[in-house]
Amino acid sequence: MRVDYEAFRREVMSVIAAIPRGKVVSYGQIAFLIGRPRNSRLVGRVLRTASDGPHMPCHRVVNSAGRLAPHWPGQRQLLEAEGVLFKPNGHVDMKQCGWRFMEIDSDDFFSHA
Numbered sequence: 001m002r003v004d005y006e007a008f009r010r011e012v013m014s015v016i017a018a019i020p021r022g023k024v025v026s027y028g029q030i031a032f033l034i035g036r037p038r039n040s041r042l043v044g045r046v047l048r049t050a051s052d053g054p055h056m057p058c059h060r061v062v063n064s065a066g067r068l069a070p071h072w073p074g075q076r077q078l079l080e081a082e083g084v085l086f087k088p089n090g091h092v093d094m095k096q097c098g099w100r101f102m103e104i105d106s107d108d109f110f111s112h113a
Contacts, residue, residue, distance in 0.1 A: 003042065008034070012046045019060040022082045023099035024092050026064040033101065060099075066091035 011034040019025055027047075028040040036042075047058050047069075059078040062068055066087070068075045076086070085093040092098075 003036070003039065008036065008039070008042060009046045012043050013050070013056060016047075016056060016058060016061060019057055019099055021057075022084060022097065024060050024062050024066070024079065024084060024094070024097050025099045025101070026062060026094075028064055029099075029101070030061065062092050062094075064094075066094045068092070 012030055015025075015030050015033050026040075027043040028037070030043045031037050031040040043061075047061060050056060050058055059072075059075045060082075068079075068090075076090075079092065080086070084097045087093050
């Protein structure tokens, strides 16, 4: 099934806009939330080319192990400024700081979209 890239991008950015301060989410979780669980790599591609300005909290997206984007040295500082916790290995503590989007009210989530 072919992906409408522009619609996919809009959906990804809508989820990113809803990530609360101090929380992180993985590429795969974003793909799951928009109903495309097999497209986590495409989520990464959207983020690499994102140009939605400084108000989009793309820094809150990490991989499933909590690793940061490889070529973004400022990502850790942005997350630390929001209170995101890191393990000794440098990965985000996903248990403490992962966004538990399944626990939110859907009306609250979609009001950010």
